[in-house]
Amino acid sequence: MWDFRITNIAGIQSGEATVHDGLNVVQASNFMGKSSFVGAIQTVMGTSGMYGESHTLTEDADEGAIQLDTAEASYDVELTRSETGTVTRRGTPVLTDETDRTCARLFAFLGENNPIRARVRNGEDVTDLLLAPLDIEDIDEQIETLKRERASVDRRLQSAQQAASNIPSVQEAIHTLERELTDLREQRETVEQRVAEDGSDDDGLSDELADKRSRLTTTEQTVSRLEKRLERTETRLEEKRAALGDIEIPEEPAVSADMADTEARIDDLELKIDLLEGLYRANQRVLEEDEVDLVSTVDRSVIGDEVECWVCGAATTTADMQERLDTLQERLESLREERSTLQAEITEMQAAKQRLEEKRQRKATLEEEIGNLTADADEVRGELQQAKDRRARLREEVEELEGRREDAEESLSEELTDIKAEIRTHEAELSEQRSRLDELETQRETADELAEEKERFSEELTDLRNRKTEKQWEIKEQFDDAMADAIDRFAPGFDGARLDVKTTEENEIEAFDLVIARDGRETDIANLSEGEQELVGIVVAVAGQRTFGVSERVPVVVLDGISQLSAENLRRLTDYLSGASEVLVTTAYPEAGDFGGHRISPEAWETVSDEDVRAAQSD
Secondary structure (H helix, E strand, C coil): CEEEEEEEECCEEEEEEEECCEEEEEECCCCCCHHHHHHHHHHHHCCCCHHHCCCCECCCCCEEEEEEECCCCEEEEEEEECCCCCEEEEECCCCCCHHHHHHHHHHHEECCCCHHHHHHHCCCCCHHHHCHHHHHHCHHHHHHHHHHHHHHHHHHHHHHHHHHHHHHHHHHHHHHHHHHHHHHHHHHHHHHHHHHHHCCCCCCHHHHHHHHHHHHHHHHHHHHHHHHHHHHHHHHHHHHHHHHHHCCCCCCCCHHHHHHHHHHHHHHHHHHHHHHHHHHHHHHHHHHCCCHHHCCCEECCCCCCEEECCCCCCEECHHHHHHHHHHHHHHHHHHHHHHHHHHHHHHHHHHHHHHHHHHHHHHHHHHHHHHHHHHHHHHHHHHHHHHHHHHHHHHHHHHHHHHHHHHHCCHHHHHHHHHHHHHHHHHHHHHHHHHHHHHHHHHHHCHHHHHHHHHHHHHHHHHHHHHHHHHHHHHHHHHHHHHHHHHHHHCCCCCEEEEEEEECCCCCEEEEEEEEEECCEEECHHHCCHHHHHHHHHHHHHHHHHHCCHHHHCCEEEECCCCCCCHHHHHHHHHHCCCCCCEEEEEECHHHCCCCCEEECCCCCEEHHHHHHHHHHHC
16 A cells, blocks of 8 residues: 655645555546546656656645655655756655656656557657667677677687697697707716817807897897887877877767756756646637637637637637637747757757767777877887897807907817807707796686686577567567457457568667558548547557566656546556556546545545636636
């Protein structure tokens, strides 16, 4: 059981209501707060203000509030009007998750201003609304992120696999070096013995020369390696600079102030549209239903009925009043057109700002990469210069030692010197190869782990792609089932309806096309009666309900603005929606009779219309 306390929400200035599990019917005549109560439910749920409509604060009120107490928790939501007229919502609504609120607004809150009902009624595309929950999940971005992560793992896996394939050659190189070192050491022992026997001693000159030659060989290898590294770094640096030169950053458009002004104008237009729509619908309904007697005095005569205007008290005719309402409707259309144009401008401003930001981000990334590469190049140049200086110094030292050796050594000492130099070179290379083998074996050990990680990413990618595709096709299947059920229940004047799909090469649905069939042929939604149009819109919303599990996300389904249906069909509709949530709230006129369930009476509510009546009586 839910207990509502409402203050200054739409037409309800103050009121209380209790909602029970199952069906709840707000049953009353016009201007008693039925739709306002529906608006209060949407506001406390957290969905008011979505899809362009204004929050439900009472006109001329600066503050409004809704308190909802349930068996599990309490919720408080407040609406506040700023000095500029903008209405904001704060507090703790029932629904806080964005996907839940979107599902509720589109598929559970089926009032007259439901976006899907409105699109269907106007013959407009509903694809983006049906797929909105998937867009919030941003599955495409998740897929791209997973693809990037999998590619990174794949590169590391390939590196590990390459390392594993290189291990045999490195092991063979180590074995070869070890054999060659053994041979060289044996040769050294033989030559050293012969030198000792010949009495030839260069006081360690051969050892020093061998050491210098070994260091010179290693230094020359270092110079060669650094030169190649510098060449690669400079090549990448040139590529990044060329890419940076291709980026043209236009002057930032002065969109911030324009957007703020435009958004303020849109808010102002939405307020005016909301006011004019309420004014138009109320007065137009009085004329259409021929119920002028309810609000005014009518003097009927042979030459025509003269009516006392229920606003200003002046004498007029219904024809003149209809003409004024038509003028009011034209004003409404003009304001809607201006709002649509401004909303398009906002979208274009945001897109321009996004494009500018992307270019700036790309430029910043390139500049950072260029800075890093420049630093790397400078570091390599420094190391290379040091290596070259060391090489030049070693060459001079080797040349000096070789000159001294020529005077002090015999051919046997030269052989010994060469053998010692070669031993030192082999020992250094052997140490390097062993270090490389350790690194390769470490990389190989990660291959299995990386393969499992790559497989996990692949499975997650498959799951995401399947989820998106399955949900898209499920919408069509759920619509087919829901429409078949609706045809059986309501027996409308058309044969049926279906959602034709347009797919991508990956079999993903990119668009739904609502097709109506009557008398065996396709027809336009505009050719159906108003009640049939609303029925189709609700069936589309029901497809979304079933696809995205709205019954588990949203605790209440609301139905309002279905005056086009007969009382019997309205009962069928509430039965049709009974399983969509634990609580169903609908509005109805008293003459519709008993619906069963729990009846909510607004008789004790203070409404704006009550205030108008009291003001008229005091006049």
